Amino acid sequence: FATEVAGIPELRKAVAGYLSTVSGDKVDWEGVVVSSGAKHALFNTAFACFGPGDEVLVTTPYWVSYPEIISLSRAESVFVSGNEQNNFLVTTEDLDTAYTDRTKGLIVCSPCNPTGGVYSLEQLEALASWAKARDLVLIADEIYREIYFGSDRSHAPSVLELPKEQRGNCVLIDGVSKRFAMTGWRIGFSYSDPEIAKKLASIQSHSTSNPASPSQMAALSAFENLDKAEEEVRIMNKAFVRRKDLVASLLRERLPQLSFVEPEGAFYFFIKIDSLFGDGHNGSVDVCSWILQEAGVAMVPGSAFGDDRFARISFATSDDLLVEAIGRIASLLDKG
Template structure:
C-alpha cells in the first residue's frame, strides 16, 4: 500500500512541461559557461539595455522609503493611470483604472486571466503555432486547449472558417495573438474585424496578447481587436507589458486589462499568490510608459534590418522555407524539406543536431505545437546573427 510520501508531486503540477524556450536558452548559456562558442537564437529577449531614463527612475525609486513597503496588490495607482493613458495613446481604447491589474510579468497576466475565466472543461481556441506557455496556463486553469493550425501557406494566420470548424458548445474563449510569437505573423485590420464579428456572433470571449504591438514592419495596417471591433470590447481581455517594447524582460512588469469584475477576481488571486509587483520595477514601468517612443523606434529599426538579413540567409539553405514576418522579432521557417534531405527524424532532433554540430541554439517547432519548424529570435547582435546563420549554411551545404 502506497504512502502519502510516495505521491510527491500533484498530478496537476506534474503535467506541466518546462518552458521549451527557457530550456533552450539555459542550455545555451550553460554551454557558453563551459567555454563553447554557442550562439543562441532561443530566447525572445532584446539584446539592448533598458533605456537610461528608465534605469534612473528605478534608482531614484530605490532610494525612496515609500517604495520599501507593501503597496496595493493590483498595482500602484500611478502605474495604472499610466497604463490607461498608454492604452488610449497606442490603441485608441479608453479604459478605467479599475480595469487594470499589474502583474509580475506577462506570464502571470496570462495565467491569472485564464484562472479567473475558466471552469473545468471550458474550451479555449488556440491558434497554432502558439507560444509554449499558453496551453500550460489553460490546462492549469482546468480548461481544454483546442488547437487550430495555420501553416506557412496561410501566413500562419487562422481563418474564421477554421475557427468555426473548431467551435463546440464548450467553447468559451478565443486566444488571439498579433503580432505572433513564434511566427511574427500580423493580422490585418480587415482580418481582425472578420474574426471580431465571428466572436460577437457566437458570444465568445477574447484573450488578446498585445505585447509585441510596437514591433511592426512594412507598414502593415493592423490594430487592437478591442478598438477595431467595439462589439466585443466588453468581452475582451488584453495582455501586455514592458518586457519586449522597452527591453525590460528582467524587470517583470506586465498587466491585464478587462471588465472590472473580472480584473477584481484576478486581483484577489494575485493578493494571495504574490501581492504587489516590486515597487522599484513599477516605478521604472511608469517612466517607460510616460516617456516617448524614440528608444523603441531605434530598437525596431535594428530589428527590421536583422529581420531582412536572417530571412535572406535562411532561404539560401536547401530545404528551408522562411516566410518574411511582419512583426515581433522571430522567424519561423519550415524545415520539412531539410528533414527529408538529411534524413533527420524530427525538428526536435534537428535542433539537437544543430546545437551539437554547429553550436547554435534554436527552438524546435514541437515546443509551439507544430513539428517540422524551427523558431529563431533575431533579437541578438548583428555579428552573432550572421555568424550563427553562416554556421547553419555550412552545416547543411
C-alpha cells in the first residue's frame, strides 16, 4: 500500500525519538523524511539545494557516490583534503582555500567511509559555524555513527549535539543499514529544518514517492525495540574493535611497507599502497587488480575515493578470514 511520501508518521516519529537521544534535545518529527536508503536521502538533498553553476565542497577521500550525485544535480564538486596524518580531517583553513562565491554546500562524512576518520564535537562545531556564516548547506553523513571505537562516548559525535542555532542549515543523512544491520531493506532518512524537509519531500514525491511499505514497517519495529538493538550494537562494536586491532597488528607485522592511520569508526582501513607502483602497476586499480588475481583478496582502489595512492580494506568479516587475507597479500609481496 502507498503511504505518505515522507514516510509513515509512526516511523518518522520513532526516528525523531531516536535522534532526540543523540541530540539531547527534542527533535521535530516533521523534519524527518524517510527515503529509500541513505543514498536516496543524499539525492533528495542535492536536488533540492543545488543546481547549475553551484559548487559543493566535498571532503576527500570521499564516498564514491558524492561526486556523482552532485553532478546529477547539475552542480560541481570541489574537492578539499585535510592532513593525511590526521586521517584527512579537514579544517576551516582547508575550506577557505576552496571557497568561492559559487559555493553552496559542504559534505562531511563522520565516521568516514573510506578512512574511518571521526570529527570531534569541537571540529564539527567549527565546520558548522563556518558553513552557517557563509549561508551554506552542511550535509552531515552520519550513517556509521554507531560504529565508533572511542571509549569516551557510545557513538561518534554528531551535528545533532550542536546548539540549535548552529545546525539550522544542516541536513543529517542516516539510515538503518549499518545501525540495525538492515542492508537491502533500503530505508534511510534525513533530518533538517522542517522547511528544508518540505523541499526534500517534494523532490521525493516526483521521483520515487514513498519508500517501500514493508521496509518502513520493518524499520519501525527496529526503532520500537531500541533497547534490544542498542545491546546488539554494543556487541557488534566489540567485535569491530577486536577486528580493527587485529588488522592493525597484522598490517604492522606482515605489511610494514604499507602505511595507514588507524580508524576511529566505520569498518575500513585506508592503506597507502603507492610504494607498490611500478613494474606494470601504474595506480591503485592496477595494484588492486593484481592482488585480486594473484592472491584472491579484494580491496577497493583509492581512485574510487579520490586518492589513487591508497586502497580500502574492509574488516567486516571474520577474524580467520582477515588473518588469511593479510597473510595472502604478504606472501604475494614477499615474492616480489
